[in-house]
Amino acid sequence: MNRSFLFLLGSARQGGNTETLARAAAEQLPAGAEQRWLDLTRLPLADFTDARHSGGAWPEPGEPEAGNEALLRDATLAATDIVLVTPLYWYSVSSSTKAYLDHWTKWLYVPGLDFRARMAGRTLWGVTAMGDRAEALAQPLELMLGNTAAYMKMRYGGVLLGNGSGPGQVLDDTRALARAKTFFARQAPLARSTGE
Template sequence: MGVVVLYGSSRRHGNSDKLADLLVEGLDADRIYLSDYNLQPITDYRHTEPGEYPEDDYHKLIDLVLEQDTIVFTTPIYWYGVSGVMKTFIDRWSQSLREDRPHFISKMSTKKAYVIAVGDDEPHLKGLPLIQQFQYIFDFTGTQFDGHIIGKGNEPESILEDAAALARVGELRKKIAPSA
């Protein structure tokens, strides 16, 4: 079973990254730092003549994601939602739907997904709409939403003080890699 981690932070090794790293520690996981790639915003052609989509790294990224069985979406909670780069990546799924909807949906419907979100302003309450957003996204694509972690952290490595988030990492590790 292949695992891909999509890191949505604009800063490497932050608290959300730390939780994701703990989740996949020792596993053979592809690690994709979305901020390292050129991802342009989606151009909406739903009600106009189809045009050209941006020439960027989207196809490379989505191909890497579709090769794996498990996707871990990792994002800091920015202004009570996902990071901009994570949102841009997911928005671009509209392009995949337009280009080859049956293929994209059939591939996504075979995946298991997990979400890790870390914030500082009451994240266990105020991060719930972010989790619900992912639930709707996964419902639309037929992706199995297998679990999430909401952690509290702001200062570097302060997530390591969130005992509940760390315990949840252990629970989800058993689901992702039962023999690990």
């Protein structure tokens, strides 16, 4: 089965360091691997409302921004590999990336969608650039993505970390660019929760 990569751009800056690093890694993918790039900042989602225990209903399709949600949901389910391309913001993912992940909760409860079962076995990856060289500062982001993958019974490929704050600075991070060459070549293991 050919792999299909969904790259979800979550930066508030177009063409920033995180996207540059992700594109460097994507250049190494085999020719048969499909790539789809979607910009979460250009596909805004309605604020997530958790209606699981309130007796209320989830927002109905057709409401504002429901088209973006359907597009992102369908693209997610069509991919074998989901790559969250998000700068490190306050030690975690960007707000648009978090909004996207919040909607996974809704998709878990859509009758007949079987979102969790369909996501099992797929691979979750992260790519991030950060302004600090202390990679330990990215641990909260890595734990969040790893635990998300474990809950969904997905594989977890880890996070490709790069350093860069100003435009194009990540291209000076030779270590990150070297890691980018083999990042997607690894066989990602099934994720395990840090609580296990």
